[in-house]
Amino acid sequence: MNVKNKKLIFVSGGVISGVGKGTITASIAKCLQQRSLKVAVVKIDPYINIDAGTMRPTEHGEVWVTHDGGEIDQDLGNYERFLDINISKRNNITTGQIYLSLIEKERAGKFLGKTVQPIPHLIEEIKNRINEATRGSDVALVEIGGTVGDYENFPYLFAAKSFEIEYGKENVVHILVSYLPMPKHLGEAKTKPTQQAIRALNEIAIVPDFIICRAEQEIDDSRKEKIERYANIPSEHVISAPDLDIVYEIPLKLEKEGFIDKLLKRLSLHSRKPDWSEWKKRINSLKNPRRIFKVALVGKYIASGHFSLADSYISINEALKHAAAFLNSNVEIGWIDANKLNEKQLALFDAIIVPGGFGSTGVEGKINAIKFARETNKPFLGLCYGMQLAVVEFARNVCNLEEAHTTEVNPKTKHPVIDILPEQREILKEGKLGASMRLGEYAAVVEKDSKVYEVYKRFGRIRRDTMKLKTLEEFRKGIIPRGSNVIIERHRHRYEVNPKYHKILQQHGLKFSGLHLRSDGIKLVEFIELPNHRFFVATQAHPEFTSRFLRPAPLFVALLEACL
Numbered sequence: 001m002n003v004k005n006k007k008l009i010f011v012s013g014g015v016i017s018g019v020g021k022g023t024i025t026a027s028i029a030k031c032l033q034q035r036s037l038k039v040a041v042v043k044i045d046p047y048i049n050i051d052a053g054t055m056r057p058t059e060h061g062e063v064w065v066t067h068d069g070g071e072i073d074q075d076l077g078n079y080e081r082f083l084d085i086n087i088s089k090r091n092n093i094t095t096g097q098i099y100l101s102l103i104e105k106e107r108a109g110k111f112l113g114k115t116v117q118p119i120p121h122l123i124e125e126i127k128n129r130i131n132e133a134t135r136g137s138d139v140a141l142v143e144i145g146g147t148v149g150d151y152e153n154f155p156y157l158f159a160a161k162s163f164e165i166e167y168g169k170e171n172v173v174h175i176l177v178s179y180l181p182m183p184k185h186l187g188e189a190k191t192k193p194t195q196q197a198i199r200a201l202n203e204i205a206i207v208p209d210f211i212i213c214r215a216e217q218e219i220d221d222s223r224k225e226k227i228e229r230y231a232n233i234p235s236e237h238v239i240s241a242p243d244l245d246i247v248y249e250i251p252l253k254l255e256k257e258g259f260i261d262k263l264l265k266r267l268s269l270h271s272r273k274p275d276w277s278e279w280k281k282r283i284n285s286l287k288n289p290r291r292i293f294k295v296a297l298v299g300k301y302i303a304s305g306h307f308s309l310a311d312s313y314i315s316i317n318e319a320l321k322h323a324a325a326f327l328n329s330n331v332e333i334g335w336i337d338a339n340k341l342n343e344k345q346l347a348l349f350d351a352i353i354v355p356g357g358f359g360s361t362g363v364e365g366k367i368n369a370i371k372f373a374r375e376t377n378k379p380f381l382g383l384c385y386g387m388q389l390a391v392v393e394f395a396r397n398v399c400n401l402e403e404a405h406t407t408e409v410n411p412k413t414k415h416p417v418i419d420i421l422p423e424q425r426e427i428l429k430e431g432k433l434g435a436s437m438r439l440g441e442y443a444a445v446v447e448k449d450s451k452v453y454e455v456y457k458r459f460g461r462i463r464r465d466t467m468k469l470k471t472l473e474e475f476r477k478g479i480i481p482r483g484s485n486v487i488i489e490r491h492r493h494r495y496e497v498n499p500k501y502h503k504i505l506q507q508h509g510l511k512f513s514g515l516h517l518r519s520d521g522i523k524l525v526e527f528i529e530l531p532n533h534r535f536f537v538a539t540q541a542h543p544e545f546t547s548r549f550l551r552p553a554p555l556f557v558a559l560l561e562a563c564l
């Protein structure tokens with residue numbers, strides 16, 4: 001589609017946090033993308049952290065890793081899963097980043113003696129960042145985290161308003177995603193908090209174009225009229241968005257409400273009706289599955305108030321659903337606390353996943369789960385820490401390396417099969433915890449005669465060395481010998497399989513199906529498998545970060561297929 005002027009859509013939240021702004025934003029973007037518009041999405045997190053790398057997943061949900069090594073709030077994951085595009089870390093803006101950049105410029109004398117102030121400098125910095133992150137798009141969606149009326153998101157709303165002058169009012173849309181509570185004793189959805197959220201926007205001179213009403217149930221006409229009467233938003237611009245079982249149904253619901261047509265009209269965009277057939281087919285699989293796979297996710301679950309624990313493994317959760325829908329099935333996930341593991345319980349599952357993690361909590365339980373999977377021929381997938389612990393288990397119980405361990409848990413172990421590389425140790429000594437991580441995309445050279453190769457090949461995910469070899473080399477300093485087959489996945493970890501133990505592990509039958517070859521000659525293990533097992537595969541990477549609704553991650557599909 002040919003769009004003359006770039007359009008900007010701001011999505012803010014009303015009444016409470018956690019109303020699902022992220023999935024609504026992803027869904028609107030999807031609907032526009034389905035109409036051949038080039039969309040860009042930006043997430044603003046008004047906190048002072050530079051990124052989510054230092055945040056506790058049990059409080060904030062999972063840390064999402066971008067292809068370029070960003071550690072971000074999980075909303076970017078939603079965008080990628082819906083849109084099937086790679087989104088850069090630049091598309092996540094935090095208050096910490098904005099201030100850091102302003103202060104650095106000030107110290108460098110870039111303001112030429114001026115007083116540096118929130119208005120105009122802070123606002124300009126925000127606007128520049130949004131413009132940069134959305135360059136080249138037809139429509140840019142900007143999700144402003146937090147709730148309108150919050151002290152910290154004021155500058156972002158101010159910037160959103162001032163874009164109206166830069167782009168023209170006709171090219172800027174403000175959407176408020178609000179929440180309508182339904183107190184049990186009243187039995188009806190209340191609009192008052194939403195009216196107040198609209199008023200909070202009005203204080204910054206923003207008149208929302210659309211109100212998306214999140215609620216347990218459908219919002220009826222009389223509620224919509226109330227919002228029209230009390231807040232001057234035409235009732236046909238008040239959109240009902242009740243809770244749905246499957247998040248991928250939200251775009252279809254927005255279409256059904258006529259919202260997308262109204263949005264396009266407001267932005268003077270014309271388009272043909274999109275084709276949702278494949279999307280609907282996958283949803284239908286989840287709703288009417290041929291089979292339900294039962295997968296045990298053996299993790300560390302630390303209760304933190306009422307926080308939903310599933311959120312700390314959301315990408316794995318979604319990757320399993322994507323894979324199941326691809327196989328006309330659905331999946332039931334058993335959240336197994338590694339601290340309270342028992343084999344009888346594990347035996348009830350079709351497959352076992354040991355996900356990523358940090359620290360010593362639940363480690364022995366995870367190792368026992370891996371042992372159980374290996375010995376009983378149960379399909380197993382190890383992700384990051386899950387792979388490291390699979391190596392520990394193999395070293396202890398197959399190679400007879402007594403008390404083998406990762407130095408993350410036991411720094412004094414006799415057999416440090418998982419360890420930190422010497423140069424990382426130096427970085428850590430300087431106290432730079434973040435800089436010692438392998439973050440973002442890395443290339444693995446895979447062996448053709450492996451399960452890993454077979455399944456990645458089937459999904460068109462094997463790249464030949466001829467493709468962009470130079471760029472890869474440049475940005476991840478890997479060596480890719482001529483003729484090799486390459487898999488690229490995202491990483492977030494500090495420890496590696498200790499090169500000193502490669503030989504003994506291999507001699508006892510552990511297959512290294514993929515290696516990252518560093519230019520200094522060090523080989524890092526990326527994929528392992530057991531050739532004589534039904535499916536025992538693990539990876540140092542996080543393949544869950546490249547799983548998309550219509551394009552599942554190969555290893556998750558292979559894990560479920562192995563259950564059949």
Ligand code: GLN
Binds near residue numbers: 386408492493494495
């Ligand atoms: N704790 C391990 C490491 O730092 C694994 C990290 C992870 O699973 N993401 O290497």
